[in-house]
Amino acid sequence: MAWFKACLIIYFPKTFNVIPFLRMPFKGRIMHSCILIMLCLQLHAQYSNQTDTLHISLLQAEKIFLDSNLSVLAAHYNVDAALAQVMQAKYWDNPVFHTDQVVMANHNFLPYKKLPDGSPGAQYFIGIDQLIKTAGKRGKLIAAAQTNTAISKLQLQDVVRKLRSQLHIDYYTIARSLGSYNFYRQQQAQLNTLLAAMQQQLDAGNISQKDYLQLQSLVVLLKQDMIDVGSDMADAEADLKTLLHINSNVFIKPDINSMPQVLLPEDASILIEQAKQNNPYYQMQQQQTIYQQQMLAYQKALRVPDVTITPNYDRLSNYAPDYFGIGVSLPLPLFNKNKGNIQSASAAVQQQQAIQSNAETELQNNVVNAYNKLKLALTLNTPEQQQFVQRYESLYQSMFNSYKARQVSFLEFINFFNDYKDLQDKLLQQQLNLALATDALNYETGIDVIK
Template structure:
């Protein structure tokens, strides 16, 4: 008889508490943005999964001990960066929270014995009775379905946070790689400056010994040589800092690679600002707001469902020991929503929804402003790099060669040589900075539009 009762209760509980809303947790995450989507990126291992759930194998990604390309640096960082890996584990944690949100309340089983003891009156003999009772909370108002929906959308927001961090890391690595390329070329430029300063000092020293020029010119040449040496030492320290900065993006304190391999002097025509603004739909900061608003609406629905009180269903069997009789017990309880109808929770969720709408508009304005600023930097660097390469550098090189040769022939003074040398190497350094600024701006624009600026070229 007790077994039959338990079977009936289980059937009732299953009927009143259906498995609702069990689909969202199995849905695929938001689609990655095109920028860097062809590269492997770390995704935390799911429970009972033997290999990492990722677009590539982390074990196959190793830092090179020789040269490193931009693609290799990006692959290393996307697989090994500690911050990105932390975002991925947050996604897994919210997946677990989604699973937990869809579970039923556990039933409660209880037993008690009543009327035990000895009576002082022979006419009043206690009648012991035992009760076995099973109770279950039945959530009404669709709470479980709405709770699972809200938590599943929170999981999707964690995916968007991961995707935003992936794009930011892609940009960070690209910009660090550009800094390293610039540092390497700056080091080469300063070493060439030192060699020319040494050659100039040697020629001046010979002419001083021959009595052709004043000894003061030898002092000037040596001062220029010392200044060139200082610039070379500074460039060396900046280069080492750039190497460490790049290695830090994949969690390495000491760089294992020797140098970066890439070409800074690779620029492409840039589209207009209007064309770029039309591509902002791929921006992860903007795309996530559709999920954010949906999650806040789901939170409103959840709070409204909490205004409906939950039903507690009870059932059991009672046995009277004196007679050997068994009786069934069925009961239910339902709170009366007289005072607390979750008014504050509902209003709070509605206010947060309104806040979300304002935050989305603010995000749209912020991204549009950032794109305008990045485009200004991009166009300025593009014009500067092109003008320096086509107009300034050829003339500076010709002037330096002419003045240097003229000094050997006694047609120009040392000050003319030093001035021509400063102009030439200053122009080269300015061109190098303009190229680096161009690629830095390209990386920033790509972060904002969520896709490559120009798939046909323009990569360092």
């Protein structure tokens, strides 16, 4: 418990003098105890700086990612702020109060006292202006704010989709790199055993130094391959830990038992229709078009002038002691009919319609491309290939044992070893390509059509 002793020495110097701590008020002791616990935990982490392995499935990684990032992303894309704008658009304009009071008249300051005959001594005016928007401007602004909220939500979904896809890429890359690393380590152990035996044969003069050095070069090349694949795995680990907010001392080990069974439709038309309904980027472009059309309708509505209603009261007006009236005012659209803003909004609609059309074409091409790539990856993932791989692995073990027994030549063993190593690399890359192709089709479609 060295870490615990260290935190006590730091927090209670002078040989653990805790008497002042016991004399503190209850709240003070609680606060200092919390600080002590936090300090101890921090020192414990420093003393136990060991790498732990976290076995995690892809579904568990996705859950951690959403729990750790969704609230932050939602705040970044101002979904709550967009909802508040909808509420704000529903409010009416505030009434405007105005008055006209007498300050000085007939050399009298604030002449509000009654005259000798009992009549009021001064005039004052009170009025309230209330703006009433016409042509459905308020409803159009509410609809535009609601569409803007939908756009913010789709932006959030699109970012989550991209980060989730990056999580899958990192996860599968780690699995592939880890498979390669374990294979290289297994081959290195076998070659080291063989190298030790050949060292004895070299010392006895039974084999040439050329054969020994060639085998030693295989060990060196395997080490370099292990370094390269370890570097790729470290990069993917760093990205995945950032997405999951996991401590750097933890090693994430993917928990992949087998690849899912992939059932594809006969053509990609069904997937294209699903993508149009679920792809957040494409839906966002649709909502952007609706928003621009709503803004065009609002700009057209601004041609119609708003009405201001003014109920008022005037004491001691020209012809009545107490005057109650109502005024109506509106601008006359003679010079400014909002033509410039209408033309600008109309151009924005045409521009967004072109963007939406391009997004639809891009969506169709991306789905078809991902569909074809997945079909191509599936052509190599067959039961016949699995049987071939099993037979080839058995043949490699037989070849290795035969070489140890000096039943095959060194050149035959070296060639077979290199072929076997290349085959394993291609098999692991094939598994990665299949996983990435599956994820790419799910990404373009917007939903997990293949689970």
